[in-house]
Ligand SMILES: Nc1ncnc2c1ncn2[C@@H]1O[C@H](COP(=O)(O)OS(=O)(=O)O)[C@@H](OP(=O)(O)O)[C@H]1O
């Protein structure tokens with residue numbers, strides 16, 4: 001995998017700990033995973049807004065958006081999805097080093113790919129948020145009409161239809177948007193961040 005030789009790690013004079021101290025909160029990745037239409041982006045975007053309002057550095061990396069730029073050369077084969085998640089894992093690590101609470105909204109269907117990101121970040125900085133909305137509900141929403149296309153065979157390898165989704169074994173947070181409101185989901189995550197000492201009650 002490594003193609004670069006003769007490279008040396010450059011140390012910096014400002015570290016993650018100093019940045020966290022200055023910002024007044026810890027940094028970590030909230031790794032949203034779940035089917036298309038499960039609610040990953042909707043929750044991440046609202047949560048980012050609420051964290052921002054509390055003066056917390058936060059940033060959303062969203063599957064669709066990242067595929068317009070950084071990952072525009074990747075498709076939806078198993079190999080490309082793995083590379084997609086590997087890159088986002090590395091980007092997330094940089095954001096966390098920069099002191100930001102990073103929200104990633106990718107289907108990330110393969111357990112091994114998510115576990116790899118957990119490994120490079122460590123348990124404390126990787127918070128897996130399983131958006132466990134039943135496929136029937138996601139398909140019923142079909143915001144982008146992609147399930148419709150997949151059922152008609154116009155999209156091949158669509159997650160949940162003819163491509164796999166491997167559920168997390170031990171997610172830190174589980175949300176089902178078919179039974180809980182957006183507000184309740186966002187509050188559940190804020191409560192987790194507060195009770196685990198990532199952010200302060202007062203923000
Ligand atoms: N074949 C196939 N399977 C699943 N999803 C598809 C596919 N083709 C396009 N799309 C659209 O791409 C979004 C998922 O991109 P991700 O980068 O999150 O996927 S992955 O993590 O690499 O599996 C996904 O967005 P979300 O609905 O936000 O999840 C879809 O809009």
Ligand SMILES: Nc1ncnc2c1ncn2[C@@H]1O[C@H](COP(=O)(O)OP(=O)(O)O)[C@@H](O)[C@H]1O
Nearest residue numbers: 035036037038039040041042143177180181182
């Ligand atoms: N309780 C809820 N939480 C989150 N989204 C919900 C909820 N109820 C309905 N929705 C709708 O479900 C859709 C989820 O789409 P999206 O957030 O793009 O999902 P994903 O990013 O997982 O593909 C949105 O249209 C959203 O308005």
